[in-house]
Amino acid sequence: MKKYLSVVFIALTVTSFCQITTTKISEKRVPDSIPYDSTENSLEIENFYQYVGQNLYLKGMSEGLRKYGYHGFILDYNKDDYKKENIYKCCQGENRGSNYDELVGKYFTVIQVIKNPKAEVSQRLFADKVILKLVENESKDTLYYAYDIPFPFIVVGYWIKYKRENVGKQFVVRYLSDELYDIETGEKVDLVNGSLWNCIDLTIEEKYFTLVLIFENEKGQKIMDSGNKGVLDYWEQSQANLYKKRFGSYWQSILNGHVKLGMTNEMCTLAWGDPESVNETILKGKKTEQWVYPENYLYFDNGILTAIQ
Numbered sequence: 001m002k003k004y005l006s007v008v009f010i011a012l013t014v015t016s017f018c019q020i021t022t023t024k025i026s027e028k029r030v031p032d033s034i035p036y037d038s039t040e041n042s043l044e045i046e047n048f049y050q051y052v053g054q055n056l057y058l059k060g061m062s063e064g065l066r067k068y069g070y071h072g073f074i075l076d077y078n079k080d081d082y083k084k085e086n087i088y089k090c091c092q093g094e095n096r097g098s099n100y101d102e103l104v105g106k107y108f109t110v111i112q113v114i115k116n117p118k119a120e121v122s123q124r125l126f127a128d129k130v131i132l133k134l135v136e137n138e139s140k141d142t143l144y145y146a147y148d149i150p151f152p153f154i155v156v157g158y159w160i161k162y163k164r165e166n167v168g169k170q171f172v173v174r175y176l177s178d179e180l181y182d183i184e185t186g187e188k189v190d191l192v193n194g195s196l197w198n199c200i201d202l203t204i205e206e207k208y209f210t211l212v213l214i215f216e217n218e219k220g221q222k223i224m225d226s227g228n229k230g231v232l233d234y235w236e237q238s239q240a241n242l243y244k245k246r247f248g249s250y251w252q253s254i255l256n257g258h259v260k261l262g263m264t265n266e267m268c269t270l271a272w273g274d275p276e277s278v279n280e281t282i283l284k285g286k287k288t289e290q291w292v293y294p295e296n297y298l299y300f301d302n303g304i305l306t307a308i309q
Contacts, residue, residue, distance in 0.1 A: 170199075286301060
C-alpha cells in the first residue's frame with residue numbers, strides 16, 4: 001500500500017512541475033497620447049498621430065505648378081489615387097490633380113491618422129504610407145490626404161507658437177548672404193552685423209510659399225528670412241547680450257562669421273554653424289576633435305580651437 005501511494009505522489013509531482021507553458025509578453029507600448037507641441041510643422045512619420053485634432057492650412061503653389069493642382073487628396077484611400085472619380089475636387093489639367101483654385105487657402109481638421117493598406121508597394125519615402133483623414137472646415141467635406149513631402153500644409157498651432165515666439169521682439173542680426181534686399185522697395189540693404197532689428201510679422205512669401213519672418217530696422221527698411229535662417233542669423237536681444245557678456249571680444253568675431261584660435265566649440269558653432277562631420281580621438285585623457293566644413297577643418301583640444309586648416 002505504501003509503495004502504491006509513493007508511485008502516485010511521484011506521478012503527481014512530475015505532472016505539476018514538468019508541464020511546459022507559453023506566456024504571452026506584451027510588446028513595449030509607445031504612448032500615443034503625447035500632445036502636439038507645435039515645435040515642428042512637418043512631423044516624423046512615427047509621430048503622425050499627433051496631427052489628430054490639429055487644424056491645417058493648405059498653402060499656395062508657385063505659379064508654374066498651379067496648373068497641375070494638388071495631389072494626394074482623395075475620397076477613398078482603398079481605391080486608385082489617380083482615378084478621376086476618386087480625386088477630391090477633380091480635376092486640374094492632364095495630371096488629374098485637385099483643382100488649385102478650389103483648395104488653396106482652405107482649412108482642414110485632422111480627425112484620424114491611418115496606415116495606408118498600399119504602403120508595402122510604395123517606393124517613395126512618405127507617399128501612401130500614412131493617410132490623414134480630414135474634414136474641410138468650411139464645406140464639412142470628409143476626405144483623405146496621402147501624406148507626401150513637401151508637406152503642403154501649415155499646422156495652425158505651429159504658426160501660432162512660431163509667431164508668438166518671434167513677432168514683437170528685437171533681434172541682433174547678421175547676414176549670411178550678399179543678396180539682401182528691402183522687400184518693399186527692392187533696393188539692396190547694407191546690413192551691419194550686430195545691428196538691431198524688430199521682428200514685425202510672420203507671413204508666407206508668395207514665390208516659394210514658405211514661412212518667413214519680417215524684420216524692420218530704425219530706418220524703416222524691411223527684410224525677411226525663413227525659419228531655417230537661410231539668409232540671416234539672428235538672436236533675440238536678451239540672448240545676444242548674454243553671449244556678449246560670456247564671450248567678450250570673441251562675440252564681434254562671431255557676429256562677423258569669423259573663428260579664432262582660443263575659441264570654444266560653442267563659439268565656433270555660432271560663427272560657422274554645425275560642421276558636416278566630426279572626427280574624435282581620446283588619448284591619455286585628452287580629447288581631440290577635427291571638425292569638417294566644406295572648405296576648412298577646425299581642430300580642438302578639450303573643446304578649445306587650436307588649429308585652422
